[in-house]
Amino acid sequence: MTRLYRNSGRRQHSSMQQYYSELVDWTDGNLMRINDSKTKDMIIGSDAAVAAMPLLVTSNSEQIERADRFKLLGITISRDLKWSDHIDIICSKAASRIYFLKQLKRSGVPNADLLHYYVSVIRPTLEHACPVWHSSITIEQSDTLENLQKRALRAIYGNRFNDASYSSFLR
Numbered sequence: 450m451t452r453l454y455r456n457s458g459r460r461q462h463s464s465m466q467q468y469y470s471e472l473v474d475w476t477d478g479n480l481m482r483i484n485d486s487k488t489k490d491m492i493i494g495s496d497a498a499v500a501a502m503p504l505l506v507t508s509n510s511e512q513i514e515r516a517d518r519f520k521l522l523g524i525t526i527s528r529d530l531k532w533s534d535h536i537d538i539i540c541s542k543a544a545s546r547i548y549f550l551k552q553l554k555r556s557g558v559p560n561a562d563l564l565h566y567y568v569s570v571i572r573p574t575l576e577h578a579c580p581v582w583h584s585s586i587t588i589e590q591s592d593t594l595e596n597l598q599k600r601a602l603r604a605i606y607g608n609r610f611n612d613a614s615y616s617s618f619l620r
Contacts, residue, residue, distance in 0.1 A: 465490070466505055473508055485509065489516040493528050524578050532582045536590045539574055543597045546571045551604045563605045571601050 476483055485507040492502050492515070505513040518527040518534050525535040550566055558566075575594050583591075602610045 466503075469505055469513075470508075485511060485513070488513050489519060490514065491516045491519055491528055493530060522578070524581060530585075532586050532590065535582060536586060536593065539577070540593055540597060543571055543574045543601075546574060547597065547601050547604060550601055554604055560605055567601050567605060572598070 473483060488507070490505045490513045504515060507513060518525055520526075525538055527534045550563060550571065553563055553566065575597060
C-alpha cells in the first residue's frame with residue numbers, strides 16, 4: 450500500500466501531486482508499479498483545511514481516496530493526531546482476549562498458565578508501541594487501559610486481587 454502524508458498547514462497550495470507524479474516516474478523507471486487502488490491520501494489538519502486541499506489524481510486521471518485514519522505498524526493514526534481510534538481498537542482486542550482468559554479459567558487452567566497468557570497475549574496488545582502514543586492519551590483513556598488490566602488480573606486471581614494490590618501484580 451502506498452501512503453502519502455501531508456500537513457495542511459496554512460497554505461492552500463500543496464506539492465503532493467508533484468511528489469506523487471515523481472514517485473510514479475521513479476517506480477516506472479525501476480520496473481515497479483504503484484497499485485492505485487491501494488493508494489490513500491491523508492491530510493493532517495482541521496476539517497476546513499482538509500476540504501480546501503484538492504484530491505490527488507493518478508496517472509489514469511482517477512482520484513485517490515482520502516483517508517481519515519490509517520494503520521501503520523499496528524498503530525492507528527488519525528488525521529487529527531488524537532489516539533481515540535487507536536485506544537478503542539486495542540481495548541476491543543484486549544477485551545476479546547480477556548473473554549478467552551475467562552474461558553481458560555473456567556476450564557481449570559492453573560493460575561500460573563493464566564498469568565503467562567496475560568503477560569504474553571493481553572498485556573502486549575495493550576502496550577504495543579506505547580512510547581509513541583502513551584504520553585498523548587487522556588486520563589480517561591489511560592484509566593480504560595488500566596481497568597482492562599485489572600479486569601484480566603481479577604479473572605485470574607478472583608478475590609485475592611484488589612485495586613490496592615494492583616501495583617504488586619504488575620511486577
